[in-house]
Amino acid sequence: MKKTQVFSKLLLGIISFFLLFSCQEVSQHKTLKLAHGLDPTHPVHKAMLYMAKELEKISDGQMSLEIYPSGQLGSEQQCVELIQLGSLAITKVSAAVMEGFTNNYQVLGLPYIFRSKHHAFNVLDGPIGEELLASTEKFNLKGLCFYDAGARSFYTLNKSIEKPEDLKGLKMRVMKSQTAMNMVKALGGSPTPISWGELYTALQSGVVDGAENNPPSLYTSHHYEVCKYYSLNEHTRVPDVLIISTVVWNKLSNQQQKWLQAAAKKSVIEERKLWAAAEKESLRKLKENGVIITYPKKDKFAERVQGLLDAYQKQPELYQLIQRIQATED
Secondary structure (H helix, E strand, C coil): CHHHHHHHHHHHHHHHHHHHHHHHHHHHCEEEEEECCCCCCCHHHHHHHHHHHHHHHHCCCCEEEEEECCCCCCCHHHHHHHHHHCCCCEEEEECCHHHHCCHHHHHHHCCCCCCCHHHHHHHHHCHHHHHHHHCCHHHCEEEEEEECCCCEEEEECCCCCCCHHHHCCCEEEECCCHHHHHHHHHCCCEEEECCHHHHHHHHHCCCCCEEEECHHHHHHCCHHHCCCEEEEEEEECCCEEEEEEHHHHCCCCHHHHHHHHHHHHHHHHHHHHHHHHHHHHHHHHHHHCCCEEECCCHHHHHHHHHHHHHHHHHCHHHHHHHHHHHHCCC
8 A cells, every 4th residue: 555655656746747847848938929011922021931930940949939910910000009018029110110219210211311222231230220229128119120121112193203393293102200201292292191001092092193112012012003103213221120029028038039139130131032032023023014114313312302311410419320321331
């Protein structure tokens, strides 16, 4: 009898040990939810899938990402609010949205602030980029990395935009960004903030005469079905920003933070490759669908908006940031 009791206690102890060990293993695994409003075919979404695989690999299966595309968990604004509350871990926003939290982000939306794609990458990958990513932490938003979102250009319903004067009298959809609104005004157009999800209907019904965005976004949104003119003046290179809730970030161990940051950094390299390929393919498909693509001279547009950059001399901190960006090598 005593042997039976001893054996039972021993067996119970062994089972308890394995249950405890199993619970510890489960509790050590961390799953983070990432939500965004882009289509699953979008290169940014594909980069996020790559990031998820890298995170699993780097952490040896101890961390994972659950990704919800196409606005499944809410609009961009709603996702940002969930991030601030800590109810959602990660989302993707345009850098233009971040202007609402810190003025320094304004400079990334200034027209022709970047001389080229490579110039933009050097700025975003360097000290300036790191400073910007950290600048919103007091609002419970921490930047993980910048994704390439290409160059934004004008597309319209009824005519091509070959020079700034062609925008006169046109209602152009812009993001809810003061910098974007000022740019369209400086070029002679009438800026009209409309949410991305409502833009197709606004174009179709003539509420606005056109909009501005990059080639993949124009194609995946199907806006080309109503807008048959695309003028690649490439006035801005506003990047996307992958942000994480500081509520969530601060609960991660140092090791988990390093794993996540490493996976995000690797995804940036992959995203740029995916973006370049998507941009080329999108332009090809737009032409196939009857979109007239033109390449207006950029210097005319740049001259017209130079005053927007000069106006920042009244704001020494921002003007110094502009000068630092301009001093960064291509």
